[in-house]
Amino acid sequence: MNISYDSYRVFYYAAKYKSFSQAAAALYNDQPNVTRMIRRLESELRCPLFFRSPQGVRLTPEGEKLYTHIAAAFESIAAGEAELLSGQSLQAGAVRIAASGLALQGCLLRVLARYRREFPHVRICLTNHSTPQGLAAVQNGLADLAVVSEGSIVPDSLVKQKVAEVQEVPVCGAGFSQLAGKALSLAELADHPIICLTSGTSSHTFYADLFRRCDLSFCPDIEVETVDQVLPVVRSDLGIGFVPREMLLGSPELTGIYPLTLAQPIPPRSIYLFQRKNQPLSMAAQQLRRMLLQDEPGI
Template identity: 40%
Template sequence: MISFESYRVFYYAAKYKNFTRAANRLSTSQPAVSHTIRTLEHQLGCRLFSRSNHGVTLTPEGKLLYTHVSAGCEQFFKGESLVSGTDALENGVVYLATTETALHCYLFGLLDRFHTHFPNVRFKLMNQVTSDAIGAVKNGLCDFAIVPSPVTVQKPLQKRAVSSFSDVLICGSQYAPLAGQTISLRQIAEYPFICVAQGTTTRTFFDEIFTAHNVAVSVDIEPASSDMIVPLAESNLGIGFVPDIIYNKNKDSHTIYKIDLSEPLPSRTINVVYDKKQQKSPAARQFLRFIKEDADASSAADSSEKGL
């Protein structure tokens, strides 16, 4: 039977794609790592790595094995830290799955504020689409998913809206005259349209908006994430929607322009999704408390401003 230690060595060798770095992480020698990998390859009856003067790369068989071994190792390491108590706030790790939109609209700022209070807590981030991020929580691969709406979860998962944002229609210099007008959703179909790929919550959101207004729009360019829409618009490849925080960060460059819409778009939320029944490390519990307190403080500040 192949030992877990062999798979542990394989995990780090595949993760770093370097036997020396894996050896340093495992507090052993490079020859010992090489010997373990050769033994594992012999036991499995296939090559796991291709060796060259430039280093090592995973073979197709190695990639397939790593897909399963990495998930198992991450679960093992997480459970080990919970049981042993090494995951305290002094050196804790919080596992997050998140999307590009959530990163730009919320998480970057939140992590900066959190680190002011807990500078030694580390984060393991998985950048995924919303459905995969929620699946990671459901399968116990991460503590929280930070994702934009629309999002639906089923018990035992819970979600809480922690921030909100709006979407802004932007264009580059070629379409700058549109910035002085108010156009309708139907008129968007007259121009090359940029929108993130199908399977994302953002694409679902806009598909539902256009459908509700009986507007048929074909997407000309489908970038993987919303932050790529800005350079595409700057290059005059079309018009597209981006979160307001992304627009505000780029508007002073005077290379993108905001287009007003005649139909108001509903605002969207950033949500934290978690499994209440899942055992959390001290760092993860503190992070959840911080998220809730931060959201409550922001909500109180917004209410105060509206009362002025």
């Protein structure tokens, strides 16, 4: 059957209020028109849906069966509309972010703190990935956005925008504290055990290229999975690692950690925001993207 949505809408309100006149008021219509549409619906379905009583109109057994399904459909539509409106006002919703450790410590945590204060009802789904893994998560639809460093081949299906620059510094534990306070060359640093992220990560590629440009071999003595693991390993005097400067600002984990000074500072690393091309973002993801692109340290 090709029965119009408007016909079922009139039936729903008439059954809900048990009154054609109240249904007409709810629909900003008039009672004769409501009555006419009900009669036409009954004709199309070939059965009576209402009968009149002293208390108004009542559903027939056939009308009761139909109302069970129509009410569920209209209530589902109303719930969908409410969810969309709630998401548009950011009173609900979720944003999924794939982030590298460098991006998380260098800029993303700062932005997420502001985002959470402004939109406390939005659920944040944050996963820690290497740059290649983060790009794959966005490409495969497992994340709305990836916030990662450079150093990986970008698939044609993604678009990137630069959101920040992060300065990394070398750090050591008490066992190497005699190096603190000196202006060290990268060659002097290379004479000591080096801690780096695992092969295949953008950090490993970055430092391998940096050492190579200085005619130094790069063979880390210890490799870790995430930047968060660098400080505990450094504190245990297992070598010298590299962390974003932001990790050394007001962290309670800095006991036994000594920042080192290089004569030639490590070049800053760029952080990029990735999303799928031609794929619309939810309101929650759009707002986070906007805040990342407008971010200024210290705000």
